[in-house]
Amino acid sequence: MKIVVTPRGFAKCGLDNVKIIKDAGFDLEYNDTGKAYTKEEFYEKTADADGVIVGVESVDRDYIDAHPKLRAVVKFGVGTDNIDIEYCREKGIAVDRTAGSNSRSVAETAISFILADSKNLYESIACTRDNKWAKLTGYEVENKTVGIVGFGAIGRKVAQMAFGLGMKVLAYDPFAVDEAAAKAFNVEIVSFKDILKRSDFVSLHLPLNEGTKNLISLPQLKTMKESTVLINTARGGIVNEEDLYTALTENIIRAAYFDVLTNEPPKEDEKLPKVPNFYLTPHIASRSREAEKNTADMSTRIIIDLLKKGE
Numbered sequence: 001m002k003i004v005v006t007p008r009g010f011a012k013c014g015l016d017n018v019k020i021i022k023d024a025g026f027d028l029e030y031n032d033t034g035k036a037y038t039k040e041e042f043y044e045k046t047a048d049a050d051g052v053i054v055g056v057e058s059v060d061r062d063y064i065d066a067h068p069k070l071r072a073v074v075k076f077g078v079g080t081d082n083i084d085i086e087y088c089r090e091k092g093i094a095v096d097r098t099a100g101s102n103s104r105s106v107a108e109t110a111i112s113f114i115l116a117d118s119k120n121l122y123e124s125i126a127c128t129r130d131n132k133w134a135k136l137t138g139y140e141v142e143n144k145t146v147g148i149v150g151f152g153a154i155g156r157k158v159a160q161m162a163f164g165l166g167m168k169v170l171a172y173d174p175f176a177v178d179e180a181a182a183k184a185f186n187v188e189i190v191s192f193k194d195i196l197k198r199s200d201f202v203s204l205h206l207p208l209n210e211g212t213k214n215l216i217s218l219p220q221l222k223t224m225k226e227s228t229v230l231i232n233t234a235r236g237g238i239v240n241e242e243d244l245y246t247a248l249t250e251n252i253i254r255a256a257y258f259d260v261l262t263n264e265p266p267k268e269d270e271k272l273p274k275v276p277n278f279y280l281t282p283h284i285a286s287r288s289r290e291a292e293k294n295t296a297d298m299s300t301r302i303i304i305d306l307l308k309k310g311e
Contacts, residue, residue, distance in 0.1 A: 003303055004046045005030035006037055007055035007076040013289055014296025024304045026051075046070075051307050053299045056264075059083040064091055072306035074299045077102060077286060078154075079235055081208040094306040098298040100153045102291035107157030109285035110203050110233050111165075113257035114141055117229050122279055142166035147199030149192070149215075150206035150234065151177050158203055159185040170195055174211065196223040201231060208235035218243040221252050228253045233285040236262035241272050248275045259285040 003026045010017075011032040021028045029045065031037060037045060042057045043066060051072040052059075059073055064087055073083055075097040088095045116122060120136040127134045146162045148155045151173040159169045163186045171177065171187040172195045182189045195202060202224065206212045216230070217240040224230070230253060232239055241262060247253050255277040264283055266273050273280050286295075 001025070001050040001071075001307055002027040002029070002048055003051045003053070003307070004028075004049040005053040005076075005299075006042060006045070006057055007031065007053065008034060008036065009055075009076065009287070009292035010053070010296050010299075013292040014300070017296055017300040020300055021304065024308070026304070026307070043067075051303045053303055054082070056082055059088070061087050064088065064093065072096075072303055074098070074303045074306070076295055076299050079207055081235060081237075094309070096302045096306060098295045098302065101294040101298045102286035102288070103153040103157050105288040105291035106154045106205075106233050106285040107161060108288075109259060109281075110154075110158050110205075110231050111161045113231050113233075113279070114146065114162075114165075114201055114203075114229070116279075117255060117257065143168065144200040145170060145198055146201040146203060147172070147190075147195035148187070149173075149195055149202065149204050151181070151187075151189075152205060154233075155203075155205040156181070156185050158205065159187050163187075170199060174206075193223065196220055197225075199228060200225070201229045203231040204234045204238055206234050206238055208237045212238050214238075214240045216240065216244075218246060221247040224253050226251060226254060230256040231258075232256070233259045236260040236264065244278075245272045245275060248272075248277050255279065259283055 003021055008031055010030050018028060037057065046052050046067060048069060050069060052070065053074045053076050055076045059082060061084055064070065064084065070093055072094045073088060075083060078097055078099055080095065080097055083095055085095050118141050119138040124136055143166060145168040147170040148158055149172050151171045155171065159171060162169050169187040170190050172190055172192045177189050215238050221243060244256060248256060257279045259281045260283055272278055
């Protein structure tokens with residue numbers, strides 16, 4: 001049986017797993033090109049694969065129908081919105097993900113956005129590069145309120161770090177959060193509406209699905225304080241980006257820091273990335289050496305287990 005690994009992170013941080021996969025009796029091909037596969041390359045490289053470990057590649061109906069040998073798909077990360085899980089089930093294809101492997105890296109990115117905003121870091125660095133010595137005045141984050149939407153592994157890490165900075169932490173999750181977990185992480189569990197109304201920072205840590213698509217649109221943005229900063233290190237599509245453009249340009253909220261967009265990379269004529277109070281990084285929240293090593297190790301164990309079960 002053959003396993004194909006498409007994410008570039010495996011070649012950088014996961015090569016210890018090559019021997020593990022081969023010793024388990026599998027042939028292996030992995031992406032060592034340093035570049036993401038095109039759709040055509042993805043289809044071709046995985047044509048005879050029994051199992052694939054994928055990053056952002058789309059495992060949709062067309063792909064599944066074109067790869068009848070496929071028996072297992074593992075996401076090199078957490079979000080599975082690029083995988084048609086229901087159709088995989090129909091076809092008897094097992095699907096899993098590396099939950100928790102990059103939690104700390106993503107949480108640190110969310111916290112870094114809070115600190116960058118509080119100290120005007122983006123603007124100050126840009127000014128000095130333009131030979132301007134502008135001494136902008138920031139603020140301290142102690143006693144500010146961060147509202148965490150989605151209290152899974154990443155949300156809990158954000159809560160832990162924010163509490164360590166002296167922040168007040170609110171949390172909301174579509175699924176019930178038990179009182180013991182809330183107490184352990186020093187958070188107040190509140191309603192979604194309370195998160196929006198009370199938070200100085202709203203940080204999103206949810207998967208993208210039918211229930212969370214456009215979860216934050218203009219009505220929700222208008223519920224926030226004018227001084228609110230919106231942070232999204234989760235998935236594009238959770239926030240309605242047209243409405244966010246309106247909210248930022250009309251000063252409905254103060255700023256937004258995003259690591260994700262609905263369409264990545266954005267086209268040159270897209271409006272939102274050009275807004276001065278919108279700060280965008282290129283989907284790098286999970287890209288730490290430690291997280292990629294964790295993800296490579298976990299995805300290796302999972303794909304081997306799934307295919308061995310299938311036998």
